[in-house]
Amino acid sequence: RRSITMVNSCTGKMGKSVAEAAVSAGLQLVPVSFSAIEVPDGKLNICDRDIHIHDPSESERILRSIAKDYPDMIVVDYTVPDAVNANAELYCKLGLPFVMGTTGGNRQLLNKTVQDANVYAVISPQMGKQVVAFLAAMEIMAEKFPGAFAGYKLEVMESHQATKLDVSGTAKAVISCFQKLGVSFDLNEVNLVRDPEEQLAIVGVPEEHLGGHAFHNYHLTSPDETVSFEFQHNVCGRSIYAEGTVDAAMFLHTKIRSGADKKLYDMIDVLREGNMR
Template sequence: MTDLGLMTYVLGMEVNGCTRKIGKSVIQAVDSAGLHIVPVSFEKASLLVFQEYPNLIVVDYTVPATVNDNAELYGKVGVPFGTTVGDRDRLYRTVEESKVVAFLAAMEIMAEQFPGAFSGYNLQVMESHLAGKLDTSGIAKAIISCFQKLGGRGGGGIQMIRDPKQQIEMMGVVEEHLSGHACHLYHLTSPDQT
């Protein structure tokens, strides 16, 4: 594997790619919460690190060219992970082979195997990202697509929140993290409005 820079292990949480804007914001949030941050350079990371943190969860903010190789390592050691980039087909194969649960993959499988299971339900989605992100979240779009295959209604699309005041008031984003955050809220309503 190539050197990806600094990785951080946070009481069972790894933020890979923490030298990028969103990764730095996550590290700041973890630090402000008083959690212990243990930096490790990627080339020195080994299976021993994963053994030392048996409840490790990985959030990978590296670049698309490296995510898939990282995912293979996570799968090999059985570590749950999340990412927003990479070769999706290759990621799915890696997850299937490793038996590590990935939320979006699980949603897609559920949509395929149980079409109509959420018939009559409504899903409302609000997603907040740093003000410079102009496009709608790909993850939010993929979740809506899966939900519609399950028979649910998408509730008129995805509400993009980019205004800092709304991000604080509606989404609960801490002001100091406005420049590098990602927050999604999913509200599911049953046919009887509960």
């Protein structure tokens, strides 16, 4: 049986991308989503499918109802940071397996909620599989060779669409690895590029992706400035995250079908499974 997915919320750019990727991958898309954003006729058309948009205040009542119609449903959450914990509590209360792609919220509480409820879930602030693999490699290096870059100077530049105000979670994780490798660096030193003109002229972001991109550059220089290392990962658009999210939903579907003892997973678990598109 194919995986059945409900995307909460399809009205956001990320949720819409995930819904499109799910249909493209052959998953069955539940024609219901929740959003405080009003849409014409209360419907959104995605890949020739009408998705009925309901107010979040109705989510418990409607989720209870559609869970009966779609007993194998997996919920994918791309909402807002403020809703992360309440949404997870609702999914757990109803026994609904879910993939949490939304960043923010209280992550410790989020994990505890899932563990206490014993519900299947994939939780990751970074759904891009290749970016996760790069992060994992950085963590292995930091663990195996602590202090390897002691004395080196680190410069970090990260560029995202203007609506992203904070330092990206991925940059924070990579910086943490460099700190374990012996580099002295403070998060306030990150060069946050959010000005579209600067992104075009200096960073090199293609114009069509100014509204959705993630460019990261980490530059290391030796104390005597004779040696330098550069790590870079540039993402245009949202397809890398959407495809990773769909893989996470399919992975979770497989774990549920096999009755796996482990219930809470992250993207490293999905990567280890290996059968990614």
